[in-house]
Amino acid sequence: MADDTDALLGPHVLRITPGHELARYLSPGASTRLRAGKLATRSQASLELLQPQHDYVVLIVLNGRVACRHGDRYLEAGPASLLAAGPHQRFEIEWVSGGMVRVVRIASDFVHARRSGFPPEGLVSFAPVVTSLRSINDTVTKSLMRFLTGAPESRLARPSEVVFVDWLLEHQPYAYSGREAARNPDDLAAFGKVLMHAEPFAGTEMGYYARQAGVSLAALVAAFEESGQLPHLYLRGVRLDCLARILSDGRCSSVGEAAEQCGFRDRATLYRWYHARFGEWPWDTWHRGALGDEC
DSSP: OOOHHHHHHOSEEEEEOTTOOOEEEEOTTOOSSEEEEEEEESSOEEEEEOSOOOEEEEEEEEESOEEEEETTEEEEEOTTEEEEEOTTSOEEEEESSOEEEEEEEEEHHHHHHHTTTSOTTOOEEEOSOOEEOOOTTSHHHHHHHHHHHSOTTOTTHHHHHHHHHHHHHHHSOEEEOOSTTOOOHHHHHHHHHHHHHHOTTTOSSHHHHHHHHTSOHHHHHHHHHHTTSOHHHHHHHHHHHHHHHHHHHTOSSSHHHHHHHTTOOOHHHHHHHHHHHHSSOHHHHHHHHHHHSOO
């Protein structure tokens, strides 16, 4: 018979330094839609969630730092940061030097209900990106704390769950993946776009995004072509949009500095691309931003 710990973690393997243990606590505010608990250790330990998982899993770091394996990527998460994974995505937590985290499990049907456009057999694939929570006075953070510490019968419990899941789907990049066994070209192109928006400057080659999506470069290019565009042109647009935001926000001392931040080396080519996309030159955007907010 499964105990509360199994209900929180699902199938898992725990590896920990001999003579130590992982402290576990199941929050009293658990419901049929969400279940949360707190995990802490003073030693090196790793927790691997095994397949099959039936719920979405969210990790929230309370203190210390942890390393996470999300699919084939390794990420580091610090205090007040969050990382989410779908039931079909590989997920492992490693405590680097102790620390405390909360794990929240969200029922699949609840996630899908908040995004009613997904077919019932579908899955949400979260991008391997660490997201920062906002201040303690933020509405989402307050709702999260109510859920984690409140009683199930609280009149605020169910609305708090909705606020948290809606925030997660809005701020943690994701793509609808379809069935786990196969991803059609539209789904693959959509997930490739999620990865590019999440990490627009991470890959110097398109092969980087293909590896993160778990497919060959040829498969990624073919998926984009079937959707009517080329991946490198889409990524260029994402990077140009980032450049425009930096220029308009006044967060730079010059157009050249902003271009360097966004990885553009050939200025003449950049200026042509920028004018074709926005109908103005980058220095026009920068001058407006500098007038509104001094860098």
